Amino acid sequence: MSMTSQIAIDVMGGDHGPEVTVRAAARFLSRHPSAALLLVGDQATIEQHLSAQSGVDRDRIEIVHADQVVAMDESPAIALRTKKSSSMRLAIDLVKDGRAQAAVSAGNTGALMATAKFVLKTLPGIERPAICTALPNESGHTHVLDLGANVDCDAEHLFQFAVMGSVLVEAFDDNPSPRVGLLNVGAEAIKGNDTVKSAAERLEAGPVNYIGFVEGDDIYKGGVDVVVCDGFVGNVALKSSEGVAKMISHFLRQEFKRGVFSRLAALMAMPVLARLKKRVDPGRYNGASLLGLQGIVIKSHGGANVDAFGNALDVALREIEKDVPRRIDQRLETLLQERPKA
Amino acid sequence: MSMTSQIAIDVMGGDHGPEVTVRAAARFLSRHPSAALLLVGDQATIEQHLSAQSGVDRDRIEIVHADQVVAMDESPAIALRTKKSSSMRLAIDLVKDGRAQAAVSAGNTGALMATAKFVLKTLPGIERPAICTALPNESGHTHVLDLGANVDCDAEHLFQFAVMGSVLVEAFDDNPSPRVGLLNVGAEAIKGNDTVKSAAERLEAGPVNYIGFVEGDDIYKGGVDVVVCDGFVGNVALKSSEGVAKMISHFLRQEFKRGVFSRLAALMAMPVLARLKKRVDPGRYNGASLLGLQGIVIKSHGGANVDAFGNALDVALREIEKDVPRRIDQRLETLLQERPKA
Numbered sequence: 227m228s229m230t231s232q233i234a235i236d237v238m239g240g241d242h243g244p245e246v247t248v249r250a251a252a253r254f255l256s257r258h259p260s261a262a263l264l265l266v267g268d269q270a271t272i273e274q275h276l277s278a279q280s281g282v283d284r285d286r287i288e289i290v291h292a293d294q295v296v297a298m299d300e301s302p303a304i305a306l307r308t309k310k311s312s313s314m315r316l317a318i319d320l321v322k323d324g325r326a327q328a329a330v331s332a333g334n335t336g337a338l339m340a341t342a343k344f345v346l347k348t349l350p351g352i353e354r355p356a357i358c359t360a361l362p363n364e365s366g367h368t369h370v371l372d373l374g375a376n377v378d379c380d381a382e383h384l385f386q387f388a389v390m391g392s393v394l395v396e397a398f399d400d401n402p403s404p405r406v407g408l409l410n411v412g413a414e415a416i417k418g419n420d421t422v423k424s425a426a427e428r429l430e431a432g433p434v435n436y437i438g439f440v441e442g443d444d445i446y447k448g449g450v451d452v453v454v455c456d457g458f459v460g461n462v463a464l465k466s467s468e469g470v471a472k473m474i475s476h477f478l479r480q481e482f483k484r485g486v487f488s489r490l491a492a493l494m495a496m497p498v499l500a501r502l503k504k505r506v507d508p509g510r511y512n513g514a515s516l517l518g519l520q521g522i523v524i525k526s527h528g529g530a531n532v533d534a535f536g537n538a539l540d541v542a543l544r545e546i547e548k549d550v551p552r553r554i555d556q557r558l559e560t561l562l563q564e565r566p567k568a
Numbered sequence: 569m570s571m572t573s574q575i576a577i578d579v580m581g582g583d584h585g586p587e588v589t590v591r592a593a594a595r596f597l598s599r600h601p602s603a604a605l606l607l608v609g610d611q612a613t614i615e616q617h618l619s620a621q622s623g624v625d626r627d628r629i630e631i632v633h634a635d636q637v638v639a640m641d642e643s644p645a646i647a648l649r650t651k652k653s654s655s656m657r658l659a660i661d662l663v664k665d666g667r668a669q670a671a672v673s674a675g676n677t678g679a680l681m682a683t684a685k686f687v688l689k690t691l692p693g694i695e696r697p698a699i700c701t702a703l704p705n706e707s708g709h710t711h712v713l714d715l716g717a718n719v720d721c722d723a724e725h726l727f728q729f730a731v732m733g734s735v736l737v738e739a740f741d742d743n744p745s746p747r748v749g750l751l752n753v754g755a756e757a758i759k760g761n762d763t764v765k766s767a768a769e770r771l772e773a774g775p776v777n778y779i780g781f782v783e784g785d786d787i788y789k790g791g792v793d794v795v796v797c798d799g800f801v802g803n804v805a806l807k808s809s810e811g812v813a814k815m816i817s818h819f820l821r822q823e824f825k826r827g828v829f830s831r832l833a834a835l836m837a838m839p840v841l842a843r844l845k846k847r848v849d850p851g852r853y854n855g856a857s858l859l860g861l862q863g864i865v866i867k868s869h870g871g872a873n874v875d876a877f878g879n880a881l882d883v884a885l886r887e888i889e890k891d892v893p894r895r896i897d898q899r900l901e902t903l904l905q906e907r908p909k910a
Contacts, residue, residue, distance in 0.1 A: 364818055374753050377761040411716050411803035419719040419800060442807025446815040458761060459804050461753035462797070465784025466805040467812040473788040474816055476706055477847050481840045488840050494833040495840075498823045505819050 230262045231546045232326045234317040237267035238295045240332025241529045248275035250535035252282045262286040267313040292316045302340035318345045321521040328522035328542040346521040351558040355518035356387045360511050365448035372457040379456035381424035390517040391452035392434040393557050397548035407440030409455035509534030513541030572604045573888045574668045576659040579609030580637045582674025583871045590617035592877035594624045604628040609655040634658045638679045647679035660687045663863040670864035670884040688863040693900040697860035698729045702853050707790035714799040721798035723766035732859040733794035734776040735899050739890035749782030751797035851876030855883030
């Protein structure tokens, strides 16, 4: 078991807990014959959910009992101080101890970030970890960071995000030179604030394939591989995008119900709409990376279903296989040698 | 003519210039029998485009010749200094002189804002004007500001935007108590930055129906009437939303072309899709208000078509009828008397 990739799952995290995570775990093992899982949470509950699954390869599952759970709305500071035997904390401890190469949780984002940072520490040279995820674009996907870990960023932070995002995409997508853009505003008046302008200067001198400023719609067009922004802006962009997609889907359902002819058209259009849904399904892109840590931690959406949580597990496995944290660390080391310290 | 509502149109502004603006002007006059227009731009060009329109009520049109045009990519500072006889500048001058009650332009946003601020001045107590527009939501529309005029805002600016947005919606939608929300992030970690937190404190004490923090997706849900944010965040939210909508539309077209059955389904679904398109068409919401000025200035999208530019004209007319700037001014006066100066 020690030669395989091992992922620790915070089984109790998320809106649905073991109902989703254990089923996703079982399917993950079928998809990946050489991977193994550490299921962290209440032992009896996990056993119960496991026994409901047929054909689970129990040899590749180890249960790690945890008697605490971090609540979805718990303060990160309180979770960090009082929940030292939570499923979330123990999953990250397993990465720290080298028993797992990645931890995956659908739990409280703030607590996960705080705990991961406290237990695993950031890579040398990284001041703040960032949350990065892929979003669909017209021809593939775009990675965006930060998505909410850092609501106030200076130019150095944005620069570090750009480097981390670029290395992630190089490794993850086998893309030798990802196009990196800084998210900015399109108003002709005053192109961007001082932070963005200063980050642009650093990137122009720099170590990534920086293509300049991009705007919100560029995330979905396909001309840029890594979009860099502070966590406030990134979170709003992500949530606004989800909101529009939901509204369009809502309107589409309403319009297809308007009258007999529309209902008939809906029947005809069903396979088309199913394919569309699949292409824009946020679950397909579930699994955000907490970048900049000395270890791999993947955040699943709290409301993820079995397929979506499975995607987060796949992201974790791929980051293990591609050795993402070590590659970021190496790039940073080169950079730190080259750059005069700010 | 002096008793009617008069709108000055920057005929030369926008990607399409008089091709769109003059046609939209002619249709606007048919829709609104008591309104009158001042068409500002190259006289010969305007005459030529007008003569191509049939049934135009020339009695309600006055042409104001302008021999300069502000380019779409021109620096606002240079436009302000060197384009004193541009169609944009003269349209705003007409508002200043009381010959028009509103100016509408599809030109360069930055130049329009700089010129409007310079010529008309801000209302007493307002430090910075903001750009505000309506966006569709599941049950109606949501007004969002600022959308790009101010990329760095402090809590006082956000507070002022909230007041201005609330008064706009009170007047515009005959809504006695618009629900006002502050745009914030949903990451559980650290709810918002200091600016947003401090703005929230002021609004909780305050003069609008403040309902608390909202997230990006709330713009499109329908539970809030006015969403307040800085111009950087607002611009990114707007552009990201447009990007997602375009991508979904692109995927939908692709999927409906995949195979004979899908093409057939597309034919059947056409009326449904046309209705959907109409509901989410950004042109329906074209016409952003430059709020906080001593006068009404409406910014049309640069790429607006005739219908969309017509919507911007309708927004201008409604703001005239509802006396929006005076109502904002009155509210501010009350507030300034009540509040200790910061």
